[in-house]
Amino acid sequence: MTELILGLETSCDETAAAVISDGGAILSNVISSQAQIHARYGGVVPEVASRRHLELVEPVVADALEQAGAALEDVSAIGVTQGPGLVGALLVGLSYAKGLSWASGVPLVPVDHLRGHVASLFLGEEPLAPPFLCLLASGGHTLLLVVRDYDSHEVIGGTRDDAAGEAFDKGARLLGLGYPGGPALDRLARTGDATAYRFPIARMEGLDFSFSGVKTALLYAVKDLGDAALAEQRADLAASYERAIVQALLQRIEQAAESMSMETVAVVGGVAANSALRAGLLARGVRVAPLALCTDNGAMIASAARYAPKLLETDYLSIDAYSSR
Ligand SMILES: Nc1ncnc2c1ncn2[C@@H]1O[C@H](COP(=O)(O)OP(=O)(O)OP(=O)(O)O)[C@@H](O)[C@H]1O
Numbered sequence: 657m658t659e660l661i662l663g664l665e666t667s668c669d670e671t672a673a674a675v676i677s678d679g680g681a682i683l684s685n686v687i688s689s690q691a692q693i694h695a696r697y698g699g700v701v702p703e704v705a706s707r708r709h710l711e712l713v714e715p716v717v718a719d720a721l722e723q724a725g726a727a728l729e730d731v732s733a734i735g736v737t738q739g740p741g742l743v744g745a746l747l748v749g750l751s752y753a754k755g756l757s758w759a760s761g762v763p764l765v766p767v768d769h770l771r772g773h774v775a776s777l778f779l780g781e782e783p784l785a786p787p788f789l790c791l792l793a794s795g796g797h798t799l800l801l802v803v804r805d806y807d808s809h810e811v812i813g814g815t816r817d818d819a820a821g822e823a824f825d826k827g828a829r830l831l832g833l834g835y836p837g838g839p840a841l842d843r844l845a846r847t848g849d850a851t852a853y854r855f856p857i858a859r860m861e862g863l864d865f866s867f868s869g870v871k872t873a874l875l876y877a878v879k880d881l882g883d884a885a886l887a888e889q890r891a892d893l894a895a896s897y898e899r900a901i902v903q904a905l906l907q908r909i910e911q912a913a914e915s916m917s918m919e920t921v922a923v924v925g926g927v928a929a930n931s932a933l934r935a936g937l938l939a940r941g942v943r944v945a946p947l948a949l950c951t952d953n954g955a956m957i958a959s960a961a962r963y964a965p966k967l968l969e970t971d972y973l974s975i976d977a978y979s980s981r
């Protein structure tokens with residue numbers, strides 16, 4: 657009989673829950689984004705996020721179960737994000753999941769959020785199988801990973817300063833595009849000329865990344881223009897800025913694949929939703945996570961839970977959330 661896994665994710669500003677089968681089919685994937693609430697502050701306010709998770713976690717889980725046509729008793733494991741992320745936000749999901757496990761007797765599986773992003777590739781009709789080289793590019797991380805097994809990875813490169821998603825968000829803010837910035841910059845860039853400005857691509861040692869230089873270059877370009885000219889140039893600036901980030905990612909992926917002799921390459925995380933990056937990756941035969949699974953979601957957490965140890969009552973009661981690795 658097919659076993660079902662419930663996945664719960666509350667590490668940042670998405671309250672998300674999903675039900676998957678033990679074969680990796682997604683039966684439901686409910687995501688309630690708080691982006692609108694945080695938009696007026698220009699970024700996620702941790703305390704506000706925790707309070708909203710508290711209101712949303714129960715209905716979101718109930719919705720995920722209902723859409724999957726399942727009851728809690730049908731579930732064989734509850735996967736939940738343990739970290740990294742905002743500790744207050746994580747604690748809401750983790751405490752709720754502990755309560756569910758305690759009440760139902762279903763084992764709990766604490767999941768690392770980054771392993772969750774990688775596990776977005778193990779779902780659906782055409783799941784990817786290790787080994788592969790993986791770029792994880794999200795709001796808080798930009799990492800090159802060698803994934804040899806379903807349950808582990810080795811870090812071979814990372815950013816020295818901003819994450820790629822953070823660079824998108826900060827660039828969007830400089831261009832007056834509001835929050836969340838990455839998707840807005842993506843949309844605007846489609847209408848601009850990506851060769852209008854030459855923004856720098858950092859040359860770091862080894863397989864590391866740096867995005868602070870391109871961000872500073874955009875800051876000066878915006879300052880030099882003044883308001884009227886900026887309005888006219890905004891789309892070209894967005895397209896050129898996006899191009900510099902995308903090129904930096906594509907170049908590093910190619911270099912890493914060659915130096916590690918890895919044939920299969922994949923990209924996961926919120927930045928993998930970027931349309932210019934997706935086009936560049938598809939042209940190079942690189943696998944990219946399905947669009948709906950790039951930004952935070954419960955399905956990827958349930959997917960990672962398939963390959964992580966199950967904790968039985970009372971072993972999970974003492975586990976704690978962690979903000980960083
Ligand atoms: N279309 C897009 N183009 C560029 N960036 C995007 C796009 N869509 C989302 N992003 C970026 O992806 C990031 C969100 O991704 P994700 O949800 O994976 O990050 P996170 O969970 O906040 O961080 P982490 O996973 O590192 O803890 C944001 O920085 C956002 O701007």
Ligand SMILES: [Mg+2]
Pocket residue numbers: 769773794795926951952
């Ligand atoms: Mg994430």
